[in-house]
Amino acid sequence: MTNMLIIDDQKNIREGLQAMISQFPFEFNQLFTAANGLEALQLLRDHPIQLVITDIRMPDMDGLELMASAKENNMKVDFIIVSGYGEFNYAQRAIELGAKGYLLKPVKRDDLQTVVGHVLQEARTRQEISSSITLRAQETDRKELLTFMQGAGYDEAWIDQTERHNPRLWNSYRLCLLREERWINQSGASSTHGMEAVAYGVYGRQGCLCLQHGRHLILAVDASVDSSVLQAALQADQIDAILAMTAPLQGLQSLPDGYAGLMELHRHSYLFPDKRCITPAHIEGLEQQWQLPYEELYELFHQIGTKNSGKIAEGISKIFHKNVLRRYHVRYTQQLCRATVEMLEEYERFIRPYMGEEALDLDCLRNLFDYPGIRDYIQALQQQLLRLNQFYYDYKCSYRNTQDLNEAIRFIHENYHKPLDLAMVSNHVSLNYAYFSNLFKKNVGKGFAEYLRDVRLDKARRLLADTEYKIVEVTDMVGYENYKSFTRAFREVMGMQPTEYRELRKQERAIR
Template structure:
């Protein structure tokens, strides 16, 4: 290879090892003559140089590192086989390779890399200006074809064109991914809508399903599955990750999360439910259950198949504990009726707050005794759950208001059987909620009784405000401890006993100032003040003006109305 041309590679540039330079040796910023403009990119591309001639290999590396050090991490390989190992081990963005090499030539390298799923942008090096090589290079999708000896400016221009092509490809791929995400999100939204929709108008349902691509996705037929991972709070997220991975590999499926927090999926793949349950049984805390509907060929009947899958899933409540199971629906699934003893349920509601907790627990236990049934008692448990929600729990909150956050959380959990892995877990929470609500009702009734005493105390003050009244007298009147009375009184009225008594006396004084011609000192005595100066000071603190000024502004008394004196008389 000639070294006379100023733009050619020479041996004096050889010296870097085949792997990338240490981070501290990179030029920063790069005075890149190759025209690579990569503003906003934090990552570097990987560029691999393959040539069996050491001087060419390392000379190319030095040339690229000198001009584009912060654009490329440059690697080298002396053979096609070594290069293929590198490409398989890490993502390679740009490949610069000689054509003629022993063991594996450049075209074989490109072909085997492509077969392994790796397609870097390729620049071919050749010492021959041969049309046959150029034609074969086009066949393999080669971006650039450079003749040896390599001229620097030609190399930089080739890299510039490759970079522009990579950018366009990345932008196109990003747009494709955005469109795919939009399509997927739209399909998932329509899927979620159709699950709970009314399937009576099948034409409307089919129109929506077709517009979202669901009919094509679920062709020729499909089943709906509902996943419950009650033993693992992260189970649903793990399931979604697994489904995304399988979908990226070509599996056809659509999924969403329903209002009970369960993962719902539909797929034409008959083995998906078993694969999902098996994978989650391996990585999740047990149990893992999947309720699976019958197969269906019409997207219009998605709601029906969804309900069928949920009914099948409820069999997990009454079955022996297992690590995982797929519970398949049958045509008779959900066809069984069950009678719940509603008198007993109402009796349970009436016991709340009475202190008969043991009797209440025994009654709840009897309600959970499953009757003989072809479905194992599932229909009875569903009916009992509805009765407890409507006749007991919801009724308490409607009547007495909301309790603490902890009780509300338990109430919401008990509200759906889908939150439970077993009937025993559901029964435990029902019994706990009954006791909490019973305590809650007792406390409210106790508070109501205390309010009754406070109302009596307030009435006593308003009837006796003009007397030499104090808090001890009011506490004795309602038979409460002095300190406890003071605490309850402030909680009930929002102010202390003394403050409340003064406010009542001033209110009565204002009435007398407006509607009588009594003198101020007389009014002070009538409302319980033994000192007119004290009365005037308290009045001004409350009203911002003196008693006389208040009368002058508001007096309506006239001699004809009162039968004596004059309105302005003091």
């Protein structure tokens, strides 16, 4: 709201103007009065006054001297001048000094209301334009900082100029990511703006800068403030949020590397849902080398199609046990999730013709970070496994005459890495060679040789993508007699060499 000052050396005029203004449909916060320019100048120094109505000719300091002094001191004040008929030269000088309105004595009520209204409207318009320009400039600066943080190149001049905008912050800062702890399908609006308001309340405008909105809030914050202060403030506002916070950084040049480190912390926060704030200390010493537990996964999937749903749940809990996951870099968990989903896909491909309109929702399992935490992901994974188990069980109950075929398929999946042919498998299930061949193609939808090839190549793709075994070693591990026959089969199905496939998967992982 606006503060106003009325200046006139005659008390009755001051009081008359004050009485008229009090009846106008304008809202003023405070209304001050002064008898001369010196008194008025002191009031302008002591109070945030935006509008002044002043007589021109007064003792000690007249209206012109007051306006000149206010201008010299960069006071943001709008002046309306009041003068008599013989004072036109004074009025002209006042307008040159920036007066926004001019009134003749005796002042008429309607004229005064009109001038004051115009001046107030002009001030509001200036404020709106200034705010709009400031917001656009801030948004442009934030977008430039965001693209720089995410790896775009900017020259040294831009970096120096940006640092000068807030030298206190960029001298020593941390990057902070706030992720609201929400559950899948949880109703209610996001508290992103609420978290931002809390952060600015803790660090102040000079100690906090929002770099990114969206699913996550990323801030640059004053490194001298302990992270526990922000945690406490969020809890006081009843905002459940997970924080990831980097070590102190210095200079804008550190921003891109700091952002990469922040996203690493954010990804690892999924492995530590009990920690409200994760810092570099929490992920120091995590193992960077591992082998995925394929044998445990095979054992788990061997339970598919049985009544052992409890063992399936137990197997998932064992493979994805938090103490195991927290030993390794989060990439281990990502690869483990991907390997499990690929096995689900493999089993679903076989059962899909018998599922009717039912289907598994495997797309929901492709990205761990779509979930609030690892526990939610494991729960969703277990749900899909149990659904697959039920589909397989129903299928086996409906097609009991094909139990021998199921055993043959199980035998193939267990022995694909050995020399294997149709005769060996038909003998294993004690079926006539020709009968078994027809039964297999009718129920599986492809011949034995094609199915065995696909099983072997599925295993090969996984080994090429997730291990460092040489191509010749992979050849032997998936049951091919020689390197040449393996690469020929791989090229026919995939349209590329095994080495090209491995390089493609490495590039995909690097992008992620």
